[in-house]
Amino acid sequence: MRKETSPPLHPSHSSTDSMDTVPDTLSPAFATCHPVTRAFDIFASAVTRWTGSPVAFGLAVISILVWAVTGPVFHYSENWQLVINTGTTIVTFIMVFLIQQSQNKDSVALHLKLNELLASHRSADNHLIGIEDASEEELRRLAAAYLRKAAGEDEAPVANASS
Numbered sequence: 001m002r003k004e005t006s007p008p009l010h011p012s013h014s015s016t017d018s019m020d021t022v023p024d025t026l027s028p029a030f031a032t033c034h035p036v037t038r039a040f041d042i043f044a045s046a047v048t049r050w051t052g053s054p055v056a057f058g059l060a061v062i063s064i065l066v067w068a069v070t071g072p073v074f075h076y077s078e079n080w081q082l083v084i085n086t087g088t089t090i091v092t093f094i095m096v097f098l099i100q101q102s103q104n105k106d107s108v109a110l111h112l113k114l115n116e117l118l119a120s121h122r123s124a125d126n127h128l129i130g131i132e133d134a135s136e137e138e139l140r141r142l143a144a145a146y147l148r149k150a151a152g153e154d155e156a157p158v159a160n161a162s163s
Contacts, residue, residue, distance in 0.1 A: 044101035051095065063087075107132075 050056055067084050074080035111132050118124045131142070 041101065041105065044098045045105070047095075047098050048102040 064084070067080075071080060115129045118126060118129050131139070134142070
């Protein structure tokens with residue numbers, strides 16, 4: 001049986017407002033239509049796609065080989081070591097933010113797809129919509145309840161992500 005969790009809708013609210021499934025603007029997963037945000041999203045997506053390519057990997061390997069081969073020329077000096085250390089640190093620092101942006105976007109898209117599946121299936125428990133906002137403790141309790149259900153010990157667990 002489908003469990004409804006939505007209270008009656010106010011005329012100015014949409015159905016997603018009442019289900020608390022759309023992240024609020026304070027959520028890092030929320031994407032606004034601000035031009036800077038959109039530009040960063042496009043840039044981050046392009047960079048993460050490119051850096052995951054064989055060409056990017058090949059360029060990284062070639063860069064390291066060139067650096068290693070130039071070691072004797074620079075007598076393995078501190079400056080020679082500083083070049084690779086500084087370069088890799090800067091690239092790593094920037095890539096953390098770019099990859100995180102892409103992961104946040106992918107995570108939101110995945111949750112929206114799962115929410116759609118839950119909402120469209122008649123026998124699905126609508127309490128699980130938006131469960132990604134639950135605390136670690138709530139998720140562990142829910143996982144344990146589903147394990148008990150799989151073992152035939154219990155009824156279907158009821159999620160309470162909004163508490």
